[in-house]
Amino acid sequence: MAKILNDTELKKLVDKQIIVNGNYDSIRSNAYVLRLGAKGEYTHIGKEFDISKNKKKGFKLPTGNSVAIMSFEVLDFRRDTVQKLYKGCDLFAWMSPITDLSREGIITQTTQIDAGFHGVLNWTFNNTSNKENEFLYKENLYRLMIFKLEDGEEIPAQPYDGTYQNQEGIVRSKRQAAPRGMKESEWETPLNNKSPEKHLEHLINSGYPWSILGERLKTLDGQLVTITDEYSKIESSINALVQEVHTIPNAIDREIEVKKSKWLTNIGVIFSGFSAIAIGILTNNVAIEFLRDYGAFVSITILIITILIAWINNKKI
Numbered sequence: 604m605a606k607i608l609n610d611t612e613l614k615k616l617v618d619k620q621i622i623v624n625g626n627y628d629s630i631r632s633n634a635y636v637l638r639l640g641a642k643g644e645y646t647h648i649g650k651e652f653d654i655s656k657n658k659k660k661g662f663k664l665p666t667g668n669s670v671a672i673m674s675f676e677v678l679d680f681r682r683d684t685v686q687k688l689y690k691g692c693d694l695f696a697w698m699s700p701i702t703d704l705s706r707e708g709i710i711t712q713t714t715q716i717d718a719g720f721h722g723v724l725n726w727t728f729n730n731t732s733n734k735e736n737e738f739l740y741k742e743n744l745y746r747l748m749i750f751k752l753e754d755g756e757e758i759p760a761q762p763y764d765g766t767y768q769n770q771e772g773i774v775r776s777k778r779q780a781a782p783r784g785m786k787e788s789e790w791e792t793p794l795n796n797k798s799p800e801k802h803l804e805h806l807i808n809s810g811y812p813w814s815i816l817g818e819r820l821k822t823l824d825g826q827l828v829t830i831t832d833e834y835s836k837i838e839s840s841i842n843a844l845v846q847e848v849h850t851i852p853n854a855i856d857r858e859i860e861v862k863k864s865k866w867l868t869n870i871g872v873i874f875s876g877f878s879a880i881a882i883g884i885l886t887n888n889v890a891i892e893f894l895r896d897y898g899a900f901v902s903i904t905i906l907i908i909t910i911l912i913a914w915i916n917n918k919k920i
Contacts, residue, residue: 604753604757605750605751605753605757606750606751606753607633607748607749607750608633608751609632609633610631610632610633613630613634613635613749614630615688616635616688616749617630619684619687619688620679620684621678621679621680621684621685621688621694622635622676622677622678622679623676623677623678623679624676624677625676626638629743631746634746634747634749635746635747635749636701636743636744636745636746636747637674637675637676637698637724637743637744637747638674638675638676638741638742638743638744639661639674639675639738639739639740639741639742639744640673640674640675640723641653641654641655641673641740642654642672642673642772642773643662643670643672643673644670644671644773645668645669645670646669646670646671646727647668647669654740655740659740660739660740661737661738661739661740663735663737663738664709664728664730664735664736664737664738665730665735666730666732666733667730667731668729668730669727669728670728671726671727671773672725672726672727672728672744672773673723673724673725673726673772673773674723674724674725674745675741676723676724677721677722678716678721678723678724680693680694680695680696680716680717680718680719680720680762680763681719681720681721681762682719682762684721685718689751691754691758692751692752692753692754692758693719693751693752693757693758693759693762694718694749694751694752695715695717695718695749696715696716696748696749697713697715697716697747697748697750698713698714698716698724698745698746698748699713699745699746700712700713700726700744700745700746701743701744701745701746704728704744708730708731708732708733708736709729709730709731709736710728710731711726711727711728711729712726712727716747717759717762717763718752718758718759718762719759719762719763719764720763720767721768721769722768722769722771722774723770723771723772723774724745725774726744726745803820803824804817807821
């Protein structure tokens with residue numbers, strides 16, 4: 604029956620370099636706590652880093668972001684290495700994050716380490732909390748429970764020798780990609796024919812941090828609607844002003860024609876009036892004698908009357 608190794612046996616794994624770079628301080632009663640390694644990658648932006656360089660002491664993980672990290676220790680579960688300590692046995696391990704990570708809103712995975720594995724371990728942290736998390740170089744992160752598989756049915760016929768064997772640093776996924784040339788119609792997607800409003804509502808109901816993004820997008824949408832309405836009103840006002848401006852020349856032309864017509868009419872009336880007066884005077888001897896005696900006065904009076912008539916007509920116009 605498989606046996607869970609205790610602290611005494613775990614010290615032997617450190618001493619025999621089965622847990623490479625191991626530390627006695629990381630040993631617990633029935634588990635070894637793996638520490639944070641130096642290399643990592645912010646997977647949401649593809650930025651790699653190495654906190655062992657440039658005097659870095661750790662890394663920060665903002666809310667809603669994800670990071671791929673590695674263990675400081677290297678595990679050597681290769682059969683030749685293990686059987687130097689445990690003859691006829693293999694080692695198998697179950698790994699789980701420390702509970703503090705879930706308390707801080709960090710979502711990560713549990714996994715198993717098959718017999719025969721050799722290399723560093725990689726994990727991905729997703730920060731679902733509402734605050735930035737910080738992690739220190741060589742900080743305790745994962746509990747490793749190691750099982751000793753006794754000779755017999757527990758020993759696998761073929762030890763692990765997969766695509767992640769003998770790897771160092773951050774190892775990207777080696778999952779087989781989809782074949783080239785697949786049509787878009789051959790893929791199922793979360794998108795549907797719902798309205799943008801329905802998609803926004805779904806985003807708001809997705810929980811933190813997407814709910815915050817959805818609320819901000821909804822606010823921006825309202826602001827854009829307001830701006831669009833205001834722009835429409837401005838455009839309508841500008842169009843109305845343009846139409847009014849286009850009517851000004853026609854109005855001016857009409858007003859000029861009216862003034863011309865009135866002036867010509869006034870001149871004709873004045874001329875006709877004075878013509879009638881002149882005919883009457885020239886055909887009357889008494890009027891001719893009066894003009895001879897008072898011609899200067901009469902001419903001045905007529906001139907004043909003419910000016911007054913022109914001024915009155917101009918005011919009316």
